[in-house]
Amino acid sequence: MKKAKEKKSNAIWSVILGVLSIAYMYPIVMILFNSLKAERAISTNTAFKLPTAETFAGLANYVNAINSQGFLKSLGYSLLITVTSVAAILLFCAMCSWYITRVKTKISNGIYLLFAFSMVVPFQMVMFTLSQTADMLSLNKPWNIWIIYLGFGAGLAVFMFAGFMKSIPLEVEEASMIDGCNPLQTFFMIVMPMLKPTMVSVGILEAMWVWNDYLLPTLVLDIKKYRTIPMLIQYFRGSYGRVEMGPMMACIMLTVIPIVIIYLAGQKHIIKGVAAGAVKG
Amino acid sequence: MASITFKNVVKTYDNGVTVVPDLNLEIKDKEFIVLVGPSGCGKSTTLRMIAGLEDVSSGELFIGDKVVNTVAPKDRDIAMVFQSYALYPHMTVRDNMAFALKLRKEPQEEIDKKVNEAAKILELEKYLDRKPKALSGGQRQRVALGRAMVRKPAVFLLDEPLSNLDAKLRTEMRSQIAALHKRLETTFVYVTHDQTEAMTMGDRIVVMKDGYVQQFDTPQNLYNYPCNMFVAGFIGSPQMNFMDVTVEKDGDGQVLVFGDSRVAVNKPELNEYIGKEVVMGIRPEDIHANSNAHVGAPSEFSAFINHMEMMGSENYLYLDAYGQKMLARIPARYEFSEDTTVTLSIDTGKIHVFDKETQKIICH
Numbered sequence: 001m002k003k004a005k006e007k008k009s010n011a012i013w014s015v016i017l018g019v020l021s022i023a024y025m026y027p028i029v030m031i032l033f034n035s036l037k038a039e040r041a042i043s044t045n046t047a048f049k050l051p052t053a054e055t056f057a058g059l060a061n062y063v064n065a066i067n068s069q070g071f072l073k074s075l076g077y078s079l080l081i082t083v084t085s086v087a088a089i090l091l092f093c094a095m096c097s098w099y100i101t102r103v104k105t106k107i108s109n110g111i112y113l114l115f116a117f118s119m120v121v122p123f124q125m126v127m128f129t130l131s132q133t134a135d136m137l138s139l140n141k142p143w144n145i146w147i148i149y150l151g152f153g154a155g156l157a158v159f160m161f162a163g164f165m166k167s168i169p170l171e172v173e174e175a176s177m178i179d180g181c182n183p184l185q186t187f188f189m190i191v192m193p194m195l196k197p198t199m200v201s202v203g204i205l206e207a208m209w210v211w212n213d214y215l216l217p218t219l220v221l222d223i224k225k226y227r228t229i230p231m232l233i234q235y236f237r238g239s240y241g242r243v244e245m246g247p248m249m250a251c252i253m254l255t256v257i258p259i260v261i262i263y264l265a266g267q268k269h270i271i272k273g274v275a276a277g278a279v280k281g
Numbered sequence: 282m283a284s285i286t287f288k289n290v291v292k293t294y295d296n297g298v299t300v301v302p303d304l305n306l307e308i309k310d311k312e313f314i315v316l317v318g319p320s321g322c323g324k325s326t327t328l329r330m331i332a333g334l335e336d337v338s339s340g341e342l343f344i345g346d347k348v349v350n351t352v353a354p355k356d357r358d359i360a361m362v363f364q365s366y367a368l369y370p371h372m373t374v375r376d377n378m379a380f381a382l383k384l385r386k387e388p389q390e391e392i393d394k395k396v397n398e399a400a401k402i403l404e405l406e407k408y409l410d411r412k413p414k415a416l417s418g419g420q421r422q423r424v425a426l427g428r429a430m431v432r433k434p435a436v437f438l439l440d441e442p443l444s445n446l447d448a449k450l451r452t453e454m455r456s457q458i459a460a461l462h463k464r465l466e467t468t469f470v471y472v473t474h475d476q477t478e479a480m481t482m483g484d485r486i487v488v489m490k491d492g493y494v495q496q497f498d499t500p501q502n503l504y505n506y507p508c509n510m511f512v513a514g515f516i517g518s519p520q521m522n523f524m525d526v527t528v529e530k531d532g533d534g535q536v537l538v539f540g541d542s543r544v545a546v547n548k549p550e551l552n553e554y555i556g557k558e559v560v561m562g563i564r565p566e567d568i569h570a571n572s573n574a575h576v577g578a579p580s581e582f583s584a585f586i587n588h589m590e591m592m593g594s595e596n597y598l599y600l601d602a603y604g605q606k607m608l609a610r611i612p613a614r615y616e617f618s619e620d621t622t623v624t625l626s627i628d629t630g631k632i633h634v635f636d637k638e639t640q641k642i643i644c645h
Contacts, residue, residue: 179381
């Protein structure tokens with residue numbers, strides 16, 4: 001009796017969550033379908049129709065997206081910014097969290113609270129002063145914008161690293177000191193390898209954010225010279241504001257692919273890393 | 282190979298708490314020293330000061346004839362085995378053991394030789410390519426020992442290394458560590474709160490309480506001649522019985538009176554305590570059912586058996602003697618039953634008398 005009731009409630013939940021997941025997936029599937037349709041078949045009226053033999057354009061939109069508007073250049077900028085920013089966040093935030101967790105002073109505690117606080121400050125609150133400051137300090141190039149990303153990404157990274165770091169027994173580090181390590185060797189040879197699960201999860205979360213970020217590069221970078229992929233998408237407009245929907249959809253799909261691959265590859269670590277930080281933190 | 286000397290060493294933490302108020306200790310070269318005491322007595326702090334993991338607040342700490350107060354842990358020529366093993370989880374057993382040697386940039390051949398040698402002694406050869414998480418507790422502890430061994434340090438420090446192991450493994454590892462000490466001929470400093478470990482392993486034992494050394498002596502002397510009630514109670518299991526008794530004069534000698542019982546002793550040190558209360562200490566095995574088993578003169582007393590525990594070869598009798606609690610260890614061949622009053626005797630040759638106020642020994 002109880003089992004039957006449980007089964008029924010499971011079925012209801014499955015239906016509700018199934019419908020919800022379709023609702024979430026639907027826009028992405030729509031973009032995929034439209035990216036395969038000919039330009040004329042994408043309009044307000046026809047956008048929801050599946051591609052037919054006449055409207056199917058194959059990979060033409062993708063070829064178009066890659067060849068026009070400097071897609072490859074933008075891809076390069078996006079890659080450069082994402083890689084440098086994530087690398088900087090991982091290295092500096094891991095070191096910073098190590099200091100905060102191991103050196104227990106009022107100052108280190110205060111710094112930790114500041115990092116946690118920075119997570120709740122909305123970006124919009126600081127964006128105009130930030131773009132001014134970035135201009136003043138010449139941090140408006142794709143090769144040095146990572147300094148800004150480091151600042152904005154540090155809150156979450158330090159919070160997660162510090163949470164995990166607390167679960168590493170201090171004795172392991174003491175053993176390495178007795179074995180002959182200096183603090184830098186202890187960090188790179190002992191602490192960092194132990195941080196691997198958190199490194200992967202922080203890396204993926206930050207990479208997703210930096211890769212998809214539109215607002216910060218738009219505000220900071222010289223929009224005429226440097227366009228990241230999210231910035232590029234809006235430039236698939238012809239003259240007089242005509243939107244080239246086909247290539248735009250294709251470009252969106254191309255943008256999503258790398259991040260989905262990274263996410264799938266590191267999915268296991270994300271859950272492990274987040275759980276470790278949360279439970280033991 | 283090195284001796285260790287503490288000269289007026291003080292350890293005060295940043296929050297103002299003084300854990301070790303004034304430590305003077307001389308540990309000889311190649312000695313196996315055990316620091317023992319209850320939690321918070323400062324024994325681990327003392328060990329960590331030797332390791333260089335805690336600063337010395339004042340005083341001087343020598344390893345050999347060199348003051349090491351400000352010397353970094355890696356330059357002290359020590360090795361340490363931690364309670365939680367502290368193995369590097371991302372390295373294999375081989376890499377764990379070779380880590381210190383690699384940092385010293387020793388030639389690879391030499392490293393391999395030393396690691397294999399240590400693995401052979403500790404029976405770890407089969408596990409050299411495993412990661413620590415794939416090992417049992419005992420194996421992990423042996424890796425920790427191996428990691429310390431390969432470095433051939435002047436001083437070997439062990440911080441409660443057996444407390445995470447089960448009872449059987451503990452006994453096994455105890456003898457392995459003792460054998461290791463004989464083989465390596467190095468100074469060993471071993472911290473534990475377990476008096477059995479201390480008694481079975483140490484050449485000499487430092488009994489600590491509240492940061493002060495209570496007594497520093499051989500296991501036999503600590504057991505037979507404790508300097509105060511704390512040491513007498515801490516060393517020995519089950520612990521020594523303490524009875525409040527009054528000293529009375531009896532001819533040339535003295536008697537210790539509790540209830541109807543009069544224990545005759547002849548100790549000149551007790552003359553100044555005539556008419557006063559003192560504490561009589563008697564170990565559970567020095568209370569006998571048969572008066573022939575005594576070293577000194579037997580002194581009989583009657584007691585009520587509250588509770589009895591069978592231990593196989595012997596029974597523990599929980600007694601009530603004139604309102605005072607006592608424990609007696611009686612061979613199992615004597616048959617007793619609970620809730621009865623029995624007559625037992627105290628071996629007067631094994632009595633310890635303590636000052637009630639200072640808790641220090643008056644006479645053995």
